[in-house]
Amino acid sequence: MFQLFRADEEGVPSDDRGLAYGDGLFETLRVSGDHAPLLNPHLDRLVRDAGRLGIPVPRGDLEKTCLQIMAREAGQYDGRPWVLKLILTRGGSGRGYQPEPGASPHLLVRHGPAPDAPPEGGVDIDFSPVPLTVNPVLAGIKSLNRLEQVMAAKAMPEGIFEVLMSNAEGQVVEGTRTNLFLATDDGWQTPPASTLAVCGVMRRHVLACLHNAGEPVVEAPVTLDQLGPDRCRGLYLTNSVLGVVPVRTLAGQALPVTRRLATIAFSSQVME
Amino acid sequence: MFQLFRADEEGVPSDDRGLAYGDGLFETLRVSGDHAPLLNPHLDRLVRDAGRLGIPVPRGDLEKTCLQIMAREAGQYDGRPWVLKLILTRGGSGRGYQPEPGASPHLLVRHGPAPDAPPEGGVDIDFSPVPLTVNPVLAGIKSLNRLEQVMAAKAMPEGIFEVLMSNAEGQVVEGTRTNLFLATDDGWQTPPASTLAVCGVMRRHVLACLHNAGEPVVEAPVTLDQLGPDRCRGLYLTNSVLGVVPVRTLAGQALPVTRRLATIAFSSQVME
Numbered sequence: 371m372f373q374l375f376r377a378d379e380e381g382v383p384s385d386d387r388g389l390a391y392g393d394g395l396f397e398t399l400r401v402s403g404d405h406a407p408l409l410n411p412h413l414d415r416l417v418r419d420a421g422r423l424g425i426p427v428p429r430g431d432l433e434k435t436c437l438q439i440m441a442r443e444a445g446q447y448d449g450r451p452w453v454l455k456l457i458l459t460r461g462g463s464g465r466g467y468q469p470e471p472g473a474s475p476h477l478l479v480r481h482g483p484a485p486d487a488p489p490e491g492g493v494d495i496d497f498s499p500v501p502l503t504v505n506p507v508l509a510g511i512k513s514l515n516r517l518e519q520v521m522a523a524k525a526m527p528e529g530i531f532e533v534l535m536s537n538a539e540g541q542v543v544e545g546t547r548t549n550l551f552l553a554t555d556d557g558w559q560t561p562p563a564s565t566l567a568v569c570g571v572m573r574r575h576v577l578a579c580l581h582n583a584g585e586p587v588v589e590a591p592v593t594l595d596q597l598g599p600d601r602c603r604g605l606y607l608t609n610s611v612l613g614v615v616p617v618r619t620l621a622g623q624a625l626p627v628t629r630r631l632a633t634i635a636f637s638s639q640v641m642e
Numbered sequence: 643m644f645q646l647f648r649a650d651e652e653g654v655p656s657d658d659r660g661l662a663y664g665d666g667l668f669e670t671l672r673v674s675g676d677h678a679p680l681l682n683p684h685l686d687r688l689v690r691d692a693g694r695l696g697i698p699v700p701r702g703d704l705e706k707t708c709l710q711i712m713a714r715e716a717g718q719y720d721g722r723p724w725v726l727k728l729i730l731t732r733g734g735s736g737r738g739y740q741p742e743p744g745a746s747p748h749l750l751v752r753h754g755p756a757p758d759a760p761p762e763g764g765v766d767i768d769f770s771p772v773p774l775t776v777n778p779v780l781a782g783i784k785s786l787n788r789l790e791q792v793m794a795a796k797a798m799p800e801g802i803f804e805v806l807m808s809n810a811e812g813q814v815v816e817g818t819r820t821n822l823f824l825a826t827d828d829g830w831q832t833p834p835a836s837t838l839a840v841c842g843v844m845r846r847h848v849l850a851c852l853h854n855a856g857e858p859v860v861e862a863p864v865t866l867d868q869l870g871p872d873r874c875r876g877l878y879l880t881n882s883v884l885g886v887v888p889v890r891t892l893a894g895q896a897l898p899v900t901r902r903l904a905t906i907a908f909s910s911q912v913m914e
Contacts, residue, residue, distance in 0.1 A: 377656035377657065380653070380656065381652070381653030381655050381656050382654045382656050383653050383654075384649035384652065384654055384750055385649065386654070387792075388661050389654055389658065389660050389729065389750075389786065390668070390729065390786065390788075391786060391787075391792050392663075392664030392786050392787045392788060392789050393788070393792050396662070398737070423789075423793070453737065457661065457662065459661075465670070465752075466757075466795070466819075467788060467791045467792045467794075467796075467818050467819060468792075468795040468796060468798065469792065469795075478656055478661075480657070480737075482736065482737060500777075501777060501778060501779070502777075503775040503776070503777045504775070505772075505773060505774075505790050506773060507790070508789060508790065513789050514661070515664045515787035515788075515789045516663035516664060516665070516787075517665060517695075517780060517785050517786075517787045518780065519739045520659075520663050520739045520740075521695070521779055521780070522739075523738070523739035523741075524696060524739075524740060524741055526740065546739050
């Protein structure tokens with residue numbers, strides 16, 4: 371089990387390993403009323419990745435806690451979409467990286483209104499000067515080690531919605547808070563899970579919808595020259611709070627914008 | 643200025659960005675009575691690296707806080723060495739990686755007894771299967787993003803004091819909580835600062851002492867074959883709480899042990 375903390379009622383113990391070392395992970399769920407359409411894949415990912423970190427957490431208790439909080443808090447959002455954030459840490463401990471055996475995980479729950487929807491016509495994005503590093507042991511895990519993303523977001527120019535981060539091999543991997551889907555002459559392409567810092571729940575959902583719809587899709591590294599206006603047939607950012615966001619310009623260059631990927635992703639049976 | 647939290651009196655606000663993203667850094671100081679011999683270099687590093695992260699913190703206020711806490715807590719350790727830990731975060735904020743302008747940093751202060759001194763005859767260490775990744779933007783910063791070190795420490799076999807982590811180029815870079823000094827036929831060698839996850843205060847102190855003593859020393863990547871018993875004339879771990887720790891065996895192979903580096907580091911004028 372875990373020790374539950376509600377952000378609107380209390381603080382976090384000062385010996386929490388999430389604070390000390392980023393020793394934990396988090397989920398951010400979009401909620402409508404008392405219902406999170408992607409609750410199951412979020413909980414699946416949290417439990418699976420917590421397992422990779424060696425943080426034991428029973429899925430049933432997590433789910434029960436989420437359902438209780440959604441039922442309790444839905445009223446205050448009065449029909450507007452809201453966001454439920456779960457921070458799961460390894461718990462408290464004394465000094466030192468080595469976890470103490472038998473520590474009880476901490477679950478911190480926060481919530482707040484959903485951000486405004488991005489403009490329908492697409493967003494303006496750029497490249498980040500901050501490189502992305504991905505440790506294979508932690509690849510894809512939405513861990514609390516997000517300082518690279520903070521530094522990239524901090525350097526983001528005014529009016530720019532997102533910046534794309536590249537790895538040491540020069541592959542364009544992901545945004546600070548989004549995964550990428552590229553429309554090519556051959557179909558759809560998204561960087562492989564093994565190269566990602568965060569393997570998003572919405573990315574997985576969109577992939578499943580594309581497969582379901584019989585669309586050709588590959589998971590393969592995206593190179594810089596694939597993103598030029600001569601080769602790129604469209605670029606989309608995915609994120610479980612914002613959904614599928616089309617890119618209108620990348621580094622000042624216009625890209626074609628359609629609603630096609632959003633339509634595939636949100637008309638599909640896979641959603642639930 | 644910063645908002646001060648004392649770990650023995652209170653928790654941390656649940657919106658702290660150190661917890662949410664590892665958006666902060668820390669220092670661990672060895673204290674004797676009410677005096678930390680390396681207080682100045684610790685504060686220098688904290689202020690410098692906070693500046694790299696864009697976290698403004700006045701050195702004078704930090705120093706005053708440390709001196710007050712050391713004076714107040716010294717009595718309870720009754721002459722035994724103790725450890726003062728400072729966690730500095732960017733402060734609180736709403737959801738999202740992008741920092742809110744004007745947020746006031748949080749300073750969390752913890753303390754506890756110093757760990758036992760390692761055996762004089764040296765320690766047994768091994769190699770970690772967890773690779774080390776270092777983002778050039780964050781190189782050397784003792785940030786709160788320490789999940790790689792946690793995973794390496796977690797996998798450390800019983801009886802092993804430390805494990806050495808290597809980067810993707812196969813260079814042996816550092817331990818989970820220590821930097822490395824290697825004795826070679828030509829003098830001393832330590833991996834360059836630009837390759838380090840954490841550029842330790844004790845490493846800097848030892849380097850200064852070696853220079854002061856006129857010893858030949860180079861900052862150059864350490865390769866695996868340099869650590870074999872035929873080429874290695876001694877391997878030392880440094881850490882500001884433990885000092886200079888000689889390695890007795892590395893992955894089961896005996897290495898020569900002397901007190902030479904510790905003698906150079908602690909008889910020098912550079913100490914203060």
